Amino acid sequence: MLLRNILSAAIVASLLCAQVSRAQSAPAxxxxxxxxxxxxxxxxxxxxxxxxxxxxxxxxxxxTETVYALGLQDHLVGDTDYCDYPADxxxxxxxxxxxxxxxxxxxxLHPDIVLVTSxxxxxxxxxxxxxxxxxxxxxxHNVDEIITSSxxxxxxxxxxxxxxxxxxxxxxxxxxxxxxIGSAPAKRVLFVVWHQPLISVGKHTFIADAxxxxxxxxxxDSDKDWPQVSLEExxxxxxxxxxxADSHSQAAPSTVETLATLPGxxxxxAVNKRRYAVISEAVNRPAPRIVAAIEELARQxxxxxxxxxxxxxxxxxxxxxxxxxxxxxxxxxxxxxRMALPGACACAR
Amino acid sequence: xxxxxxxxxxxxxxxxVVILFFVVVLALKFGAVPVSLYALGRDLLRxxxxxxxxxxxxxxxxxxxxRLPRILLGIIVGASLSVAGTSFQxxxxxxxxxxxxxxxxxxASLGAILALIVEPHLTLxxxxxxxxxxxxxxxxxxVTIAAVFFLGRREGQIDGNTLLLGGVIxxxxxxxxxxxxxSTLSGSLRGLSFWLMGDLSTPLQKxxxxxxxxxFVLAAGAIYTTASDLNLLLAGEKxxxxxxxxxxxxxxxxxxxxxxxxxxxxxxxxxxxxxGLIVPxxxxxxxGSDHRTLLPTAAIGGAIALVLADTLARTVxxxxxxxxxxxxxxxxxxxFIYLLRRRLA
Amino acid sequence: xxxxxxxxxxxxxxxxxxxxxxLSVEQVSYAYSANPAQAPLxxxxxxxxxxxxxxxxxxxxxxxxxxxxxxxxxxGALAPLSGRILLSGFVTHSLxxxxxxxxxxMVQQESTLLFPARAWEFVLQGRHAYGxxxxxxxxxxxxxxxxxxxxxxxxxxxxxxxxxISGGEKQRVIxxxxxxxxxxLLLLDEPTLHLDIAAQIGLLDALRRLAGExxxxxxxxxxxxxxxxxxADQVVLxxxxxxxxxxxxxxxxxxxxxxxxxxxxxxxxxxxSGRPRVYxxxxx
Numbered sequence: 017m018l019l020r021n022i023l024s025a026a027i028v029a030s031l032l033c034a035q036v037s038r039a040q041s042a043p044a045x046x047x048x049x050x051x052x053x054x055x056x057x058x059x060x061x062x063x064x065x066x067x068x069x070x071x072x073x074x075x076x077x078x079x080t081e082t083v084y085a086l087g088l089q090d091h092l093v094g095d096t097d098y099c100d101y102p103a104d105x106x107x108x109x110x111x112x113x114x115x116x117x118x119x120x121x122x123x124x125l126h127p128d129i130v131l132v133t134s135x136x137x138x139x140x141x142x143x144x145x146x147x148x149x150x151x152x153x154x155x156x157h158n159v160d161e162i163i164t165s166s167x168x169x170x171x172x173x174x175x176x177x178x179x180x181x182x183x184x185x186x187x188x189x190x191x192x193x194x195x196x197i198g199s200a201p202a203k204r205v206l207f208v209v210w211h212q213p214l215i216s217v218g219k220h221t222f223i224a225d226a227x228x229x230x231x232x233x234x235x236x237d238s239d240k241d242w243p244q245v246s247l248e249e250x251x252x253x254x255x256x257x258x259x260x261a262d263s264h265s266q267a268a269p270s271t272v273e274t275l276a277t278l279p280g281x282x283x284x285x286a287v288n289k290r291r292y293a294v295i296s297e298a299v300n301r302p303a304p305r306i307v308a309a310i311e312e313l314a315r316q317x318x319x320x321x322x323x324x325x326x327x328x329x330x331x332x333x334x335x336x337x338x339x340x341x342x343x344x345x346x347x348x349x350x351x352x353x354r355m356a357l358p359g360a361c362a363c364a365r
Numbered sequence: 366x367x368x369x370x371x372x373x374x375x376x377x378x379x380x381x382v383v384i385l386f387f388v389v390v391l392a393l394k395f396g397a398v399p400v401s402l403y404a405l406g407r408d409l410l411r412x413x414x415x416x417x418x419x420x421x422x423x424x425x426x427x428x429x430x431x432r433l434p435r436i437l438l439g440i441i442v443g444a445s446l447s448v449a450g451t452s453f454q455x456x457x458x459x460x461x462x463x464x465x466x467x468x469x470x471x472x473a474s475l476g477a478i479l480a481l482i483v484e485p486h487l488t489l490x491x492x493x494x495x496x497x498x499x500x501x502x503x504x505x506x507x508v509t510i511a512a513v514f515f516l517g518r519r520e521g522q523i524d525g526n527t528l529l530l531g532g533v534i535x536x537x538x539x540x541x542x543x544x545x546x547x548s549t550l551s552g553s554l555r556g557l558s559f560w561l562m563g564d565l566s567t568p569l570q571k572x573x574x575x576x577x578x579x580x581f582v583l584a585a586g587a588i589y590t591t592a593s594d595l596n597l598l599l600a601g602e603k604x605x606x607x608x609x610x611x612x613x614x615x616x617x618x619x620x621x622x623x624x625x626x627x628x629x630x631x632x633x634x635x636x637x638x639x640x641g642l643i644v645p646x647x648x649x650x651x652x653g654s655d656h657r658t659l660l661p662t663a664a665i666g667g668a669i670a671l672v673l674a675d676t677l678a679r680t681v682x683x684x685x686x687x688x689x690x691x692x693x694x695x696x697x698x699x700x701f702i703y704l705l706r707r708r709l710a
Numbered sequence: 711x712x713x714x715x716x717x718x719x720x721x722x723x724x725x726x727x728x729x730x731x732x733l734s735v736e737q738v739s740y741a742y743s744a745n746p747a748q749a750p751l752x753x754x755x756x757x758x759x760x761x762x763x764x765x766x767x768x769x770x771x772x773x774x775x776x777x778x779x780x781x782x783x784x785x786g787a788l789a790p791l792s793g794r795i796l797l798s799g800f801v802t803h804s805l806x807x808x809x810x811x812x813x814x815x816m817v818q819q820e821s822t823l824l825f826p827a828r829a830w831e832f833v834l835q836g837r838h839a840y841g842x843x844x845x846x847x848x849x850x851x852x853x854x855x856x857x858x859x860x861x862x863x864x865x866x867x868x869x870x871x872x873x874x875i876s877g878g879e880k881q882r883v884i885x886x887x888x889x890x891x892x893x894x895l896l897l898l899d900e901p902t903l904h905l906d907i908a909a910q911i912g913l914l915d916a917l918r919r920l921a922g923e924x925x926x927x928x929x930x931x932x933x934x935x936x937x938x939x940x941x942a943d944q945v946v947l948x949x950x951x952x953x954x955x956x957x958x959x960x961x962x963x964x965x966x967x968x969x970x971x972x973x974x975x976x977x978x979x980x981x982x983s984g985r986p987r988v989y990x991x992x993x994x
Binding site: 368369599655 | 787806807808822823825826836839847887
Binding site: 117123140 | 396397398426430431432484488494498548550564566567568570679683684685686687688
């Protein structure tokens with residue numbers, strides 16, 4: 017009696033296991049599309065991309081933004097909880113966080129390709145591979161690489177013209193900025209990621225490169241990506257400006273007010289004279305929008321280089337950065353957003 | 366007077382296995398994506414009878430490719446941690462001992478971190494690259510086991526208190542190294558803290574499951590042969606020896622096998638807390654302290670606990686996944702307090 | 711070795727060797743030093759004595775005289791530096807722990823249990839040496855355990871939890887566990903230390919009875935002069951690691967000898983049972 021029970025349980029178990037092994041060896045999660053294209057991603061991995069790319073899942077806010085900038089948002093079938101720009105991205109089906117996405121959710125969306133960056137864990141990449149879903153990684157370390165990486169991504173996703181156009185737009189914008197502020201001496205800044213403890217950015221990050229392109233130089237010289245900086249060192253170097261990246265414009269001024277009362281911070285000239293700049297959090301995302309953040313910063317650090325009649329400058333920006341596809345300007349604020357940001361007001365008081 | 370018989374043991378284990386079966390069914394059904402088990406069962410039968418080559422529907426693939434491996438991992442890791450916890454509690458004669466008290470999890474974490482540091486510098490096939498962190502973790506665990514073994518000896522034999530001291534200090538030291546590494550390295554080890562808390566979400570290669578299963582059977586089996594000896598060891602080492610227990614041999618076998626089980630578990634899932642500590646106490650509460658019952662029931666109980674915790678972790682705020690270690694802690698600690706009060710009252 | 715055959719072995723042995731030497735301690739010495747390079751901290755000099763089935767031997771002496779060390783050597787827990795200890799012809803130290811536990815039972819003073827257990831579970835532990843690795847106790851084991859509890863008069867304690875019975879009751883259960891081992895040799899290390907006077911008498915009465923009925927050889931370490939005198943057939947008198955004299959109580963209980971060993975004035979008289987009785991004199 018006992019033996020028979022054990023035997024039948026074993027049979028059922030082995031059937032299930034056999035099914036698992038068969039299923040694993042022939043993954044058929046994506047649609048039955050036989051055409052593939054092999055590309056190499058930013059991490060040097062060889063990726064098999066199904067052709068054509070119909071369904072994209074993005075696992076980082078910057079990638080979501082890039083997909084929108086390339087006009088491919090109709091192919092975006094899922095993104096993370098933190099993908100909030102543009103506003104339409106918030107309506108897409110969510111697969112969880114960047115670090116802990118739900119594998120099931122991703123699989124249920126039947127993506128052709130999943131986009132990842134350094135924000136995501138290696139485990140997630142391996143997990144996707146194990147269940148047979150292709151993942152493509154971007155990993156830009158400076159603004160130039162953001163441009164080339166976006167262009168390459170556009171090519172992989174089947175929209176090379178949009179990629180070229182976005183890249184050109186970014187390059188033109190940057191060239192214009194360079195023209196205006198290239199001759200001015202760089203302002204020495206401290207980019208404040210967090211103030212307690214004091215965390216800034218390392219010199220190998222794209223944020224440091226963005227600062228450089230905005231006519232600034234980070235006083236922090238570290239190989240680490242997110243170094244914890246000693247306040248003493250900052251006091252010794254006395255930056256000209258503090259730079260905050262904030263989506264909420266009210267937070268930065270009150271933070272600075274608080275810092276002015278703290279013993280270590282109040283010896284900084286920049287804190288005493290309230291010399292700080294606030295730019296949009298786009299600077300934290302390696303996506304086309306970073307160029308707008310760079311300009312914001314440049315305007316606050318080098319206001320003289322931008323002394324023109326307001327209407328002219330608005331036209332100029334619109335001319336140099338035409339919306340790449342019809343959908344992009346359908347977001348109600350579009351270009352106006354950039355002008356309305358509080359960073360536009362000079363904060364050197 | 367009702368001594369333990371094989372029949373009673375079998376009944377107790379069967380009862381638990383039935384509960385495990387229901388828990389597995391629950392875990393298969395619930396998740397970020399809704400699944401109809403009836404439809405899945407129907408499809409499975411069709412495949413079995415050769416009417417279709419494989420399951421092609423959405424839920425089938427999700428259940429079979431993602432959930433089932435995850436449940437399997439939960440069963441093996443839960444069982445390993447519980448058996449290891451029970452063994453260490455007996456070996457160290459300490460009811461607060463858990464699988465990590467001798468530093469094995471710290472060693473495994475360090476091994477995994479070193480593997481993650483080294484990985485980008487090596488050009489590896491994706492298969493090997495995926496195996497590198499678990500392999501590093503397992504090696505780290507093995508080295509720690511050996512180191513603590515040598516530290517824990519007194520007059521050539523393993524001594525309970527010396528072992529505990531050696532293990533705790535080694536664990537702290539390694540944790541300090543880990544903290545130092547995490548604060549000075551330029552690469553981003555983001556997501557490592559997620560793994561450190563315990564994470565069952567990564568599906569592994571098929572061969573790893575085989576390795577885990579066989580490893581578990583061998584190690585747990587070795588411990589089980591010392592089950593009656595462990596009962597006597599709890600009465601005191603001198604007494605155990607006078608009652609016929611070969612104390613040095615039992616200590617050695619249990620130490621190595623239990624540490625091996627812990628190393629296995631931690632290298633594939635990070636350090637899931639509370640399972641190895643609480644499940645033995647719950648099983649002792651229900652079934653008594655005889656290790657011939659306690660070891661198997663703790664194994665099955667651990668499997669039940671971890672699969673339940675993992676199911677909660679991936680459904681409670683779906684699609685975001687909560688760390689399974691957070692769930693075990695939130696449930697485990699109050700449960701422990703409750704057991705403590707019941708025992709004292 | 712199944713319990714049945716060992717029981718038969720015991721009976722056969724008891725029949726054959728009723729008057730033969732069972733325990734032979736031959737010139738046994740020992741030295742203990744914390745560090746191999748240092749001089750020994752404690753030395754036990756060559757000691758010899760013999761005991762027969764049914765005999766009670768008391769190892770008597772003041773603190774730090776080497777009594778417990780000698781007992782551990784007899785139990786096989788320590789290896790002697792020189793000399794040997796034979797139990798029915800076998801050298802005790804060279805036996806495996808399992809075989810040793812089938813022949814020698816040690817009764818501790820107390821038992822600290824980490825997790826609660828019932829008395830019958832506790833006594834069943836005595837059968838451990840007779841089983842294979844993964845076995846469960848047989849009906850015979852249960853019978854032997856029940857019997858052991860009955861023999862010490864603790865049958866009614868069978869279902870009680872060990873941490874809920876009194877010290878004297880616990881001592882009886884511990885003794886029952888030793889009996890369940892069906893040993894040839896019963897060793898007790900200061901068994902009366904934590905017992906009140908009634909419990910002390912009760913224990914020693916039980917030992918005398920059991921030694922007679924089951925033909926055990928009993929070796930008791932004690933420093934209780936009068937209990938040893940009353941119950942022992944032989945006394946081994948120790949002082950500072952040396953065995954001073956071996957013999958029946960009448961030979962050992964002499965005033966000058968005892969005063970020298972215990973460093974206190976006393977008198978020795980003959981008690982009502984025919985055994986010597988020691989009276990300690992107060993300081994005047």
